[in-house]
Amino acid sequence: xxxxxxxxxxxxxxxxxxxxxxxxxxxxxxxxxxxxxxxxxxxxxxxxxxxxxxxxxxxxxxxxxxxxxxxxxxxxxxxxxxxxxxxxxxxxxxxxxxxxxxxxxxxxxxxxxxxxxxxxxxxxxxxxxxxxxxxxxxxxxxxxxxxxxxxxxxxxxxxxxxxxxxxxxxxxxxxxxxxxxxxxxxxxxxxxxxxxxxxxxxxxxxxxxxxxxxxxxxxxxxxxxxxxxxxxxxxxxxxxxxxxxxxxxxxxxxxxxxxxxxxxxxxxxxxxxxxxxxxxxxxxxxxxxxxxxxxxxxxxxxxxxxxxxxxxxxxxxxxxxxxxxxxxxxxxxxxxxxxxxxxxxxxxxxxxxxxxxxxxxxxxxxxxxxxxxxxxxxxxxxxxxxxxxxxxxxxxxxxxxxxxxxxxxxxxxxxxxxxxxxxxxxxxxxxxxxxxxxxxxxxxxxxxxxxxxxxxxxxxxxxxxxxxxxxxxxxxxxxxxxxx
Amino acid sequence: xxxxxxxxxxxxxxxxxxxxxxxxxxxxxxxxxxxxxxxxxxxxxxxxxxxxxxxxxxxxxxxxxxxxxxxxxxxxxxxxxxxxxxxxxxxxxxxxxxxxxxxxxxxxxxxxxxxxxxxxxxxxxxxxxxxxxxxxxxxxxxxxxxxxxxxxxxxxxxxxxxxxxxxxxxxxxxxxx
Numbered sequence: 001x002x003x004x005x006x007x008x009x010x011x012x013x014x015x016x017x018x019x020x021x022x023x024x025x026x027x028x029x030x031x032x033x034x035x036x037x038x039x040x041x042x043x044x045x046x047x048x049x050x051x052x053x054x055x056x057x058x059x060x061x062x063x064x065x066x067x068x069x070x071x072x073x074x075x076x077x078x079x080x081x082x083x084x085x086x087x088x089x090x091x092x093x094x095x096x097x098x099x100x101x102x103x104x105x106x107x108x109x110x111x112x113x114x115x116x117x118x119x120x121x122x123x124x125x126x127x128x129x130x131x132x133x134x135x136x137x138x139x140x141x142x143x144x145x146x147x148x149x150x151x152x153x154x155x156x157x158x159x160x161x162x163x164x165x166x167x168x169x170x171x172x173x174x175x176x177x178x179x180x181x182x183x184x185x186x187x188x189x190x191x192x193x194x195x196x197x198x199x200x201x202x203x204x205x206x207x208x209x210x211x212x213x214x215x216x217x218x219x220x221x222x223x224x225x226x227x228x229x230x231x232x233x234x235x236x237x238x239x240x241x242x243x244x245x246x247x248x249x250x251x252x253x254x255x256x257x258x259x260x261x262x263x264x265x266x267x268x269x270x271x272x273x274x275x276x277x278x279x280x281x282x283x284x285x286x287x288x289x290x291x292x293x294x295x296x297x298x299x300x301x302x303x304x305x306x307x308x309x310x311x312x313x314x315x316x317x318x319x320x321x322x323x324x325x326x327x328x329x330x331x332x333x334x335x336x337x338x339x340x341x342x343x344x345x346x347x348x349x350x351x352x353x354x355x356x357x358x359x360x361x362x363x364x365x366x367x368x369x370x371x372x373x374x375x376x377x378x379x380x381x382x383x384x385x386x387x388x389x390x391x392x393x394x395x396x397x398x399x400x401x402x403x404x405x406x407x408x409x410x411x412x413x414x415x416x417x418x419x420x421x422x423x424x425x426x427x428x429x430x431x432x433x434x435x436x437x438x439x440x441x442x443x444x445x446x447x448x449x450x451x452x453x454x455x456x457x458x459x460x461x462x463x464x465x466x467x468x469x470x471x472x473x474x475x476x477x478x479x480x481x482x483x484x
Numbered sequence: 485x486x487x488x489x490x491x492x493x494x495x496x497x498x499x500x501x502x503x504x505x506x507x508x509x510x511x512x513x514x515x516x517x518x519x520x521x522x523x524x525x526x527x528x529x530x531x532x533x534x535x536x537x538x539x540x541x542x543x544x545x546x547x548x549x550x551x552x553x554x555x556x557x558x559x560x561x562x563x564x565x566x567x568x569x570x571x572x573x574x575x576x577x578x579x580x581x582x583x584x585x586x587x588x589x590x591x592x593x594x595x596x597x598x599x600x601x602x603x604x605x606x607x608x609x610x611x612x613x614x615x616x617x618x619x620x621x622x623x624x625x626x627x628x629x630x631x632x633x634x635x636x637x638x639x640x641x642x643x644x645x646x647x648x649x650x651x652x653x654x655x656x657x658x659x660x661x
Contacts, residue, residue, distance in 0.1 A: 335515030433491035
């Protein structure tokens, strides 16, 4: 009996059922969060009335919910595939979902009962300065919810790291460091799913611990306002955590590309020295690039901000020249038969790669001076999250649903999601280039055209996601053995 | 405006990349019998793309790093003839003193906050964002800007600061002479 089988046999929980539970949660929450996003765009377009107090609660819930669900979806993809190569605990995987649901309940209560509207980034000292519109308890419930979710993810990553170490001997070996620097044959390197899961474990464990530190400090400040700490240090910690966590969601979800596309193309995903080097460098850059969020904090040391810009540019190279290039060469005249799953996964790579371009532009200091915190920012991150990461997750969901599920509507779902999503992100980017600020509940008349185009795009994207998610939920009626 | 250049270049590059993905997707169902030479030429292309990316990366960063908005030594310390203005944010209003200037005048805004993080976003009379810095409690960021056009400029808040965030603005008047 191998180690992998041993771990599997110890758990009474069916692994595929657990993945299905993750994806069902992801699908339902994703739809709800997309509807919250659509609500904001419709309000900005002045097609519906939403009071600013409620708008900012919705904005906070949308942000936290989407980041959380991206993490959960990425974790589902990663865990489903990485357990083919390393022993992992189904119980811990399920525990993460339970922690997530408890945390989500706390966060939803904080927002819709407690009125907490401090944005998902809870930028210190805002949670303690509500202007009388939310209580300390409301803010505390939000931050406690994030902490609980963080504990779940910490457990999951540590368990996967344990599994990787047990098979490969260390996290460096799991990442393919020796292969990256030519000290070991490429053929002996880890499969892509293991390299990606190693990167996710290293990055998220550090990022989550940093996030926990600033959350606990903020919680103390809520109830003991005389306890204060440096606002710039707090901002560094928050963006370190936030940037790392949201980026890792993509690096987890991309495992779907490595594992699913070759099933369709019948071409193995090529792992070579460049591939491993890209993952090593991506790990380092995800952990060091966060200062590009602080380019307008002139009090920061200039050398760190300059490094933030340069690393921001460098971090685009592995994505564009390795993963995107790898997907293109894998698919190129492969004879694959397109279906919704393959289309979504391929779209996910495209969305990720294309989204890098406006993101890198915004990471350039003179550009950031006139585009930071305009709608250019949600424009670029929705490109690589909505059309990138989420497309990969929806592709995985569609793939798991299998060909037996009703599929005649699935292509329509993909096209609606693509066309709607593209319209939606372009409206944001155009508004950003016209200096429209982000996170405004009320917009000037001159900005309405962008909001209305964005609302139409968002409506189409929601319709597409609805089709794909309902198709997946319907597929849950089929026996687990039918799952790929 | 920088924004127009960034929009044009970004859309051109994003569109080109989208076209490559669309082209590969469109031709994917027709199998290639001899994949080896195709993949070899693809990897050669990648080497050239990498070289091109390095050239662009070095060139753009070199130029961008020559135009940083950060001020090592405020004009006041250097004895230069630059107007000083003190700007402070507080939920949910700005105080900027003085708030009247003339075209051609270079102003250094000493920006801070009395409560939470705000964003000092300077908009020209056409509502184009021309400069910004963060307003943070406990810190003073110095933003230097030379007014080039007469009219009413506005300061908007560009860092989410609570429920009155969108209401937080003030005007700056710039006279022709």
